[in-house]
Amino acid sequence: MVRWLCSVLVIISGLLLPTGAAAFPTSGGSVTLEPASGRPGSNYTAKVTPPDNALCAVTALTFDGERQWFASSAELTGAAFGVGSSVPDTAQIGSSTVVVSLSCTWACPSDASCPSGGNVTLRAIFDVTAPEVTVPDLTGKTRDEAKDALGKDLVVGSVSGEGTVVDQSPEPGATVTPGTAVDLTLKTPASPSTPPQTRTVTQTVTPTEASTVTSTETSAESPSGSPSAVPFDPTAGSNGTGWLVVVVLVLAVMLASVAARLLRRGGRHVPGAVVVSVRPLPDRAPTAWVRERPGRGGERR
Amino acid sequence: MTTLTARVLLYGGSGGSDTSAELVGTVIEAIELPGQVRQQVEAVRADARAKVANALDGMLGIDVGEALLTAWSTYGDLLRVARRTAADSTLLKTVPLVAHEAGTTYHPRVEVLVNDVPQGTVNFELSLTFAVDAARLDLTRGAVVAVRSGSCVATAELACEGTPVARPRSSELNLPGVVRLNRPFVLVAPQPG
Secondary structure: OOOOOEEEEEEEEEEEOOOOOOOOOHHHOOEEEEOOEEOEOEEEEEEEOOOOOOEEEEEEEEEEOOOEOOOOOEEEEOOOEEEEEEOOOHHHOOOOEEEEEEEEEEEOOOOOOOOOEEEEEEEEEEEEOOOOEEOOOOOOOOHHHHHHHHOOOOEEEEEEOOOEEEEEEOOOOOEEOOOOEEEEEEEOOOOOOOOOOEEEEEEEOOOOOOOEEEEEEEOOOOOOOOHHHOOOOOOOOOOOHHHHHHHHHHHHHHHHHHHHHHHHOOHHHOOOOOOEEEEEEOOOOOEEEEEEOOOOOOOOO | OOOOEHHHHHHOOOOOHHHHHHHHHHHHHHOOOOHHHHHOOHHHHHHHHHHHHHHHHHHOOOEHHHHHHHHHOOOHHHHHHHHHHHHOOOOEEEEEOOOEEEEEEEOOEEEEEEOOEEEEEEEEEEEEEEEEEEEEEEEEOOEEEEEEEEEEEEEEEEEEOOEEEEEEEEEEEEHHHHOOOOOOEEOOOOOOO
16 A cells, blocks of 8 residues: 555635624634544544634534545534545545545634634645655665664664675665665674785686686775785686686676665665755845825825 | 734634644645656655645745735835835935735745656745835834734735646734834835945
8 A cells, every 4th residue: 555644734725704793813713633644544623622612513624635525513502613535545536645634613602702704724735755765775774873874764774784784675876655664684894903804715717727827806894895906817817718707897896786775875866766856046136116095095205 | 022924814723733734735736746756656746746735835924914924025115115115324214105905926836856856846925915004114124124014915826837736815913013024024125324
């Protein structure tokens, strides 16, 4: 099931008052939706505190997306009321914004200080901010750092080894749904003062030539991975096989280095990943005008 | 006392997250995305619209009182008095204004980038108009230093690429309460000496 991250914002969006009526005392009319955040499929309760002495009725609670899902009504009197509802499965949601609206009308006794009548619409907007998230590069991070880097959208899955992250699944840059577990493989890093471990590889090329190729390779723990660490005696192979091996090795190391560098730069450079950003450009030089209204009050000196 | 902003004039509320949510909710679907963004999948387009709407929200904290002062800075009669007070630093003039209409139009824009590559801008127009009655201003040294009295009906309109995205909303305002002069609003630079 597609997961949605929703933030719930509750607002008083509209106010319709009869002519001459006082404004709805918004400072006294707090509106909350509980829980304050969640995702479709959860239950929500809208609560309103109407003006003192007001009679308030919930006339509708609707969820507007591509279709209307729910409508409910409740009659109540008093200072506070609530109505519960359920949002259906997210698979039906085709819009990025789901609007919950709750309409409330009220009336007061004639001697009350509150408005004589009116209507207020409360809307909660579920702003779908991240239907998918990009897996960050956790290489080199400790377990706790990796957990922090995953934020609230992703969780740490299985962890093997100790030290810092040398491998992860899914790979950095992968696009996944929120809540996905990222498996980590940890390894204790080599001490910076310790030179890269080397090992000698002895390879007999051909028995008839009775010669050997000796190369020094940087071990897997080496942070450099530089191809220059592979010396080679070109006289060792008369048929060119040795050169071919070197070229292939150099190319492989270069490719791996480039790929690792790209991944370290973050998901936005991974082909297919799209990062949208915006830059506000306020108007520093607005246009202004003034014109007099003939026939109205006021005087000029 | 809080500053009355264009955001609140447009959408009411407290000017906080409730007002912003109303703004984003009404604007988000009206946004015409530029360039390559239109060809992206729905999730990316929705993300872009939300970011544009939030960026717009951030630019609507315009002080309504300052918008009126900006409009007044084009008022010929007021400028004439301002020039006199700028020429004589000892002069303090109280200026009653005839009933008039004033307006200030802002054109905030939001540039949209995909992977840091600009794709174009989404253009908005915020129009604030004022029908002013019985305003009296104090001027000295070429600047408005106080609004003594007056009222106005302020109307705010917002459009995206020429299409209205919020119905015009009007509020009746008491000018001394709205035009808050923490420092003089200079109409004409005072002359040296």
